[in-house]
Amino acid sequence: MAPTTSTISPLLSNVRRTHDFEPLTVEGTIPASLRGTFYKTGPGVFERFGQRVNHSFEADGLMSAVRFTDIGAFGAVKIVESAGYREEEKAGKFLYNSNASWLSRMRAAKNGIAKTTGNTSMFTYNDKLFALMEAGRLQEIDPETLETLEASDLGVVKSGFSAHPHRVSALNTTFNFGVRYGKDMLLDLYALPDTGVAKQIGCLKAPWRGMVHDFMATEKHLIFLLGPAELVLWRALLGLTDLGKLFRWKPELGAQLWVVPLSEPSKPQVFGLDAIWAWHFAGAWDTEDGVIVDVAAYPNFDSISAIAMEQDLVDLPALTRFQTKNQSISKTTIHDTPMDFPTRHPITDGRRYRHLYGATTDGLMHLDLKTETEQRWKSPGGLEGSEPLVVARSEAEDDAHILALIYDDSRSQSGVSIFDASHLADGPVATVWFGQPIPTTFHGTFKTMA
């Protein structure tokens, strides 16, 4: 049964007010070493034209940003007003998602047009800021005002562009992929050098039409995990259902780990696995005879509907390690505190890491893989956390700020909390408050002040 308006969480409701950068209320002391802007996005426009979206992944993006300066913190909240969003505003009705008329959905599906909702992640490349969602192009955003600019394909993107690009600092390159569905599912592989132009470096064919959300990049490999969530093609082609029902969990397919050599991207090494699902990777690095890759692994795909409805999950994710060694692969659960949204100090991108941070069911976690100890920040009652973002304070792996957008039910408002990465359990050193609830966000980025 659909929730009534009175029972819908403010985290799954339209924001009360969008606004330009304006002063925010600061509690505590913002560290002097934190100067720059924290950008986040998530599905945020849940109701339009008198209708509620059928699945939160279909909602247009809502961006929030906090700028930390010498004279205080300033925040802005804006909708991602993509071309599709504007077209719908003009028409006064949905044209693209499963709320749209069957005719509109058929037309969009036939023409392969997706609305670039920008509801999943924020990404900076070549001094430009983009809001990302995996089924569309990159939606450029003005970093100073959060105004929506034009969508971009970087001159190379064929269809989708994953919301999880990964940079490998040793190669001065950011890697990403995009999924194309048709007779087969294709993964287009892209390399975005720090200087120069983006290019496609490969295209892989999947054995079934699945969903791939994240991947990993090391100095020598790109690594993918294909879970057995299979696209029901006729439903997609006919636009018959919402996103949550477009994929069917088929554990009998098993799963596959692909290790793609950057030196020869057309020749991935494929390892068969038992059925497993992962939205996010924690880290990966090359070894002498293979790779080690850590994921937040779920035993099934139930999270697809739980995310939309803010339901509690029964089967929670555990940090799981796969190690390939020549032709063999092993799997180990390396930590069993349920966690997702794993993140690390950027110095460890593509390299062996020691410190991992993530979101737990009741707060945030810091895991030291060397000492095998964890620190937890359990959010006080009524407080809900989200993905932690690591902002480097120096090149030392444990020297960082952790930023997380939180929601305080007792105040009925959201804020960005700042933690010291080495003392996560002590709680935030400062929180800046928006004065209203900000709907649940997925991923973000931090742009250091020039």
Ligand SMILES: [Fe+2]
């Ligand atoms: Fe994600």
